Amino acid sequence: MVNELIELVNEKVVSEVIVPPGQGASIEVKAGQFLKVVDVEGGQIADFYVFVRPDLREYLSISHTRFEIRRFYLLEGDTLITNFHRPIMKLLEDTCGIHDMSYSACNQGYYKEKYGINETVPNCRTNIAKALQAYGIEEWRVKDPLDLFQYSPGMVNMIGKNRPGSYVKFEFLLDAVAAVSSCPEFELIHGIPATPLRLILTEPK
Amino acid sequence: MFEKKVVLSETIQGGHGLSVKISKGQTLVIKDLVGEQIVDFIAFAADDFTKYLSVSHTRSTYDKYHLEIGDTLYTAEHEPMIRIVEDSCGVHDMSFPSCNKYIYNNMGIADHRSCQSNFAEDLVIYGIEEWMLPDPIHFFQNSPNMQMLPNHSKQGDYVKLEFLIDAIIAVSACPFDRNGINGGKPTSIQLTIEDNE
Numbered sequence: 016m017v018n019e020l021i022e023l024v025n026e027k028v029v030s031e032v033i034v035p036p037g038q039g040a041s042i043e044v045k046a047g048q049f050l051k052v053v054d055v056e057g058g059q060i061a062d063f064y065v066f067v068r069p070d071l072r073e074y075l076s077i078s079h080t081r082f083e084i085r086r087f088y089l090l091e092g093d094t095l096i097t098n099f100h101r102p103i104m105k106l107l108e109d110t111c112g113i114h115d116m117s118y119s120a121c122n123q124g125y126y127k128e129k130y131g132i133n134e135t136v137p138n139c140r141t142n143i144a145k146a147l148q149a150y151g152i153e154e155w156r157v158k159d160p161l162d163l164f165q166y167s168p169g170m171v172n173m174i175g176k177n178r179p180g181s182y183v184k185f186e187f188l189l190d191a192v193a194a195v196s197s198c199p200e201f202e203l204i205h206g207i208p209a210t211p212l213r214l215i216l217t218e219p220k
Numbered sequence: 221m222f223e224k225k226v227v228l229s230e231t232i233q234g235g236h237g238l239s240v241k242i243s244k245g246q247t248l249v250i251k252d253l254v255g256e257q258i259v260d261f262i263a264f265a266a267d268d269f270t271k272y273l274s275v276s277h278t279r280s281t282y283d284k285y286h287l288e289i290g291d292t293l294y295t296a297e298h299e300p301m302i303r304i305v306e307d308s309c310g311v312h313d314m315s316f317p318s319c320n321k322y323i324y325n326n327m328g329i330a331d332h333r334s335c336q337s338n339f340a341e342d343l344v345i346y347g348i349e350e351w352m353l354p355d356p357i358h359f360f361q362n363s364p365n366m367q368m369l370p371n372h373s374k375q376g377d378y379v380k381l382e383f384l385i386d387a388i389i390a391v392s393a394c395p396f397d398r399n400g401i402n403g404g405k406p407t408s409i410q411l412t413i414e415d416n417e
Contacts, residue, residue: 072351073351076317077276078315078316078317078355079317081315081316081317081366082316082317082323082366085366086365086366087315087365087366098351099322099351100320100322100323100326101322117276117279117280117285117315118276118279118280119274119276119277119279119280119296122296122297122298123297124277124294124295124298124299125277125280125281125298127298128281128294128298129280129281129298153270155270155271155296158274158276158296158354158355159276170279170283170284170285171283
């Protein structure tokens with residue numbers, strides 16, 4: 016609450032994007048701007064990707080980030096790292112505190128291999144590729160996500176309990192495009208409907 | 221009695237790498253010739269470098285961080301690529317990135333060989349560029365909870381992999397030589413490819 020008041024005084028909203036349930040969306044961010052990812056209704060996993068503009072070969076790398084922080088989880092103040100091993104973002108605030116840095120994004124093959132689902136289903140990898148189509152980023156370039164709000168201690172994938180309105184806020188250190196998918200896995204596997212996410216882009220006044 | 225035919229046997233000096241094509245059905249043995257040597261390993265489908273061995277998709281399939289005999293290694297499309305047939309060590313890492321020039325630069329070391337540059341040099345002939353490299357499996361690396369501890373592999377320890385598709389693979393005998401990792405000094409490894417019958 017205090018953080019939100021300080022924000023109101025110091026920052027102005029540049030844009031907002033709603034990620035529809037079970038789908039993806041992207042948003043361009045400039046160095047120095049802040050991006051909030053909000054779990055609007057709670058319990059929703061957000062697969063989160065970032066590619067550096069204009070050279071889209073550089074991207075947020077979960078393995079390089081793990082290497083620098085030497086753990087599988089994020090703490091406020093952590094710096095996230097690209098595949099070129101450069102700082103790309105800083106985690107400023109985190110009202111949830113539980114995210115996953117081990118799982119891949121769900122995709123067509125995952126549902127087939129793990130759950131025997133043969134028909135085409137919505138999935139995070141395709142959602143992200145679609146959201147980044149305008150940038151020429153093909154699906155094979157969609158590698159490992161930061162699985163925001165995913166509760167998977169020791170690679171046991173549990174149903175998340177994050178509260179409605181939980182959010183993470185990143186400060187961007189490089190110009191980039193972020194893409195987010197509202198993960199459809201729990202809807203497909205457990206019948207728990209996917210819910211929307213909100214992306215809020217702000218900058219200092 | 222089936223006679224297995226050795227189609228390649230190559231020793232790689234510590235700190236260096238090699239890439240090679242392997243056909244479906246062939247097996248690859250990666251042997252630690254001295255002990256405590258990390259071997260970074262990546263693989264691509266021979267006909268399509270957009271298909272690569274993905275450690276995260278392999279982790280996700282099994283919901284675990286470690287490898288066991290019988291495990292299948294998957295592409296990012298969750299297609300079976302490689303099977304672990306034998307493993308005399310049992311401790312490998314699936315969480316670290318390859319060491320790279322940036323990591324050495326951050327440590328104040330200029331112009332150090334790295335697994336990433338080994339891969340980039342060895343794969344350029346296939347049109348695979350450095351930015352495309354996937355995360356590797358680090359055979360013989362002992363890194364519980366993202367620590368870097370002395371490796372368990374002894375002289376002669378090996379893994380044997382069976383290929384389920386035609387592939388291009390690259391290995392790097394990790395050049396990291398600080399903090400006692402790789403026994404303090406990178407050492408040789410051996411690759412052996414055999415036809416199955």
